Amino acid sequence: LIGHKRARLAMEEEEEDGQPKKKVRNGLPAKQWISVYNGREPMKQRYHYNVADIRLSQHIDKGYEDKLYVSSVASCTHYVQQSYKVSESFPYKWINKKWREGFFVTTMATSGNRWGIVMSRGAAFSRQVVELDFHYPSEGIHRRWDYGYRITATAATCDQAAFVLSVPKRRHTEDDSTQETLRTSTFPSTHVKEKWTRNLYIASVCYGRTVS
Numbered sequence: 001l002i003g004h005k006r007a008r009l010a011m012e013e014e015e016e017d018g019q020p021k022k023k024v025r026n027g028l029p030a031k032q033w034i035s036v037y038n039g040r041e042p043m044k045q046r047y048h049y050n051v052a053d054i055r056l057s058q059h060i061d062k063g064y065e066d067k068l069y070v071s072s073v074a075s076c077t078h079y080v081q082q083s084y085k086v087s088e089s090f091p092y093k094w095i096n097k098k099w100r101e102g103f104f105v106t107t108m109a110t111s112g113n114r115w116g117i118v119m120s121r122g123a124a125f126s127r128q129v130v131e132l133d134f135h136y137p138s139e140g141i142h143r144r145w146d147y148g149y150r151i152t153a154t155a156a157t158c159d160q161a162a163f164v165l166s167v168p169k170r171r172h173t174e175d176d177s178t179q180e181t182l183r184t185s186t187f188p189s190t191h192v193k194e195k196w197t198r199n200l201y202i203a204s205v206c207y208g209r210t211v212s
Contacts, residue, residue, distance in 0.1 A: 156208020
């Protein structure tokens with residue numbers, strides 16, 4: 001099931017290739033950092049941004065020394081099979097096909113207007129939806145939260161923002177039931193540290209379209 005706004009576009013505005021038509025809008029869209037935070041028991045977390053290529057391995061090695069791991073790598077050990085797709089437009093039909101085969105979206109990324117989606121078997125989810133829109137889908141996200149969904153992947157381009165929301169197989173505990181999102185024009189360094197004081201930790205970060 002794709003989020004309601006996307007489903008309506010798919011039914012009413014499909015072109016011959018099955019992709020929704022892009023709406024023509026005047027002016028430049030606003031782009032922001034979108035960060036997602038999950039409540040959990042106290043833990044140690046570190047972040048880096050705007051890292052030069054030559055220093056990337058140094059940061060990773062230092063993290064390993066301190067028993068800190070890159071989240072997107074350390075969290076995938078329970079998967080039993082993966083499939084990925086790179087597309088010039090958001091591959092919602094491919095995602096629907098993979099859902100029927102027992103896969104769930106576990107990672108998303110963008111480069112320019114290209115989307116990279118990784119779907120995995122063995123993910124600890126029971127249900128999953130996608131909210132894809134030309135701006136930050138606040139109403140859709142809050143509606144999903146009310147039904148027990150949590151944001152598990154985010155990505156954005158200069159045209160669209162996508163949020164994958166999933167229902168975990170295990171029931172939320174009081175420590176991990178809280179989730180917050182934040183939109184900022186610059187990387188939210190100060191906000192991250194404030195969230196840490198409330199046991200809220202970065203779950204996902206992306207940069208792209210949020211306001212029409």
